[in-house]
Amino acid sequence: MADSIVYLGTGGTIAGSASSAQDNLSYTSGRVPLGDLLAALPGLPERLGTHAMLHEQVFQEDSKDMDLSHWQVLAARVAHHLGSASVRGVVITHGTDTLEETAFYLARTLPASLLAGKPVVMTCAMRPATSLSPDGPQNLRDATVVAATSGAHGLMLVCQGQVLDGAQVQKIHPYQLNPFDAGDHGMVGVVEETQLRLLGGWPRPVPDRAVKTLAGRPTSGQDFPRVEIVFNHNGADGAIVRALCAPPSQGDAPVQGIVLAGTGNGTMHRGLEAALRAAQSLGVTVVRTTRCARGRVLPRADGRGEAFPILELSPVKARIELMLQLAARQAAA
Ligand code: ASP
DSSP states (O other), X not given: OOOEEEEEEEESGGGOEESSTTOSSSEESSOSOHHHHHHTOTTXXXXXXXXXXXXXXXXXXXXXXXXXXXXXXXXXXXHHHHTSTTEXXXXXXXXXXXXHHHHHHHHHHSOHHHHTTSEEEEEOOSSOTTSSSOSHHHHHHHHHHHHHSTTOOEEEEEETTEEEEGGGOEEOOSSSSOOEEOGGGOOSEEEETTEEEEOSOOOOOOOOOSSOOOSOOOOTTOOOOEEEEEEOOTTOOSHHHHHHHSOOOTTXXXXXXXXXXXXXXXXXXXXXXXXXXXXXXXXXXEEEEEOSSSSOOOOOTTOTTTTSOBOOSOHHHHHHHHHHHHHHXXXXX
């Protein structure tokens, strides 16, 4: 039997539906079934070539509403398909709003041995499927081109012809059709018409980070420790951190980690620093990132601020990394 490309649908604007074809904002995400999107895609059989096609609606969500359980279900389905000898690659349709978080979670939790041999290509849209001029079909076609390319492997995002390392992407615009950027990492390649032009190498596995990493990964269904993101800004006096560390309301999990989205090179107001040190002394793990869109926090030669280890990730990705590490630590205890 021919190798298959497996499409996994999770919802998002690419599956969105609006009452007017001229309305690209007041629509409902995650309405059009993945099977319908694929059936309506011109040229799909040509792009698949000798590959067979399978599709599965994993869920239908606006990605702003996703939580850990969605990640776990999706990761399990991706791992299942990648593990099958007859599957060549996986394409995932996903909302743009939290795509970078799902991508980082997948890159960080899928076995590296699976990603080293096969492609997982995420794709999306900024206009609903019912739009006058939807962008989803072209993105889905381009994602198919990448997934069907011989030798393709690793986790990627394909949007507006750009092929980006999935673990590096960040949504940087709320409206434009090309809302993603991979910062300093540049592009993996571009899809031009129906050809992939590789510019860099295929994505590499996500490395373990500076915070003490422990073996093991959370098992499906395990709750992640609660980790919150706190920004530094003018007048950040630490009140938010004190509120986070107060006894939780009924039903809320206690905070176990805080990601500082610092200014510049991970700096923080002295009031916020004092509050974070107090949180740390209560057993809360605090890590430092930057709220800058690009780059990473670098250690200072004089060691100031080093009470809070640096994570070389954006704040939202650092939150996932810290949750994974705290969960692994707890699972190993
Ligand atoms: N709110 C939508 C989502 O993330 C936005 C999009 O897909 O562009 O599901």
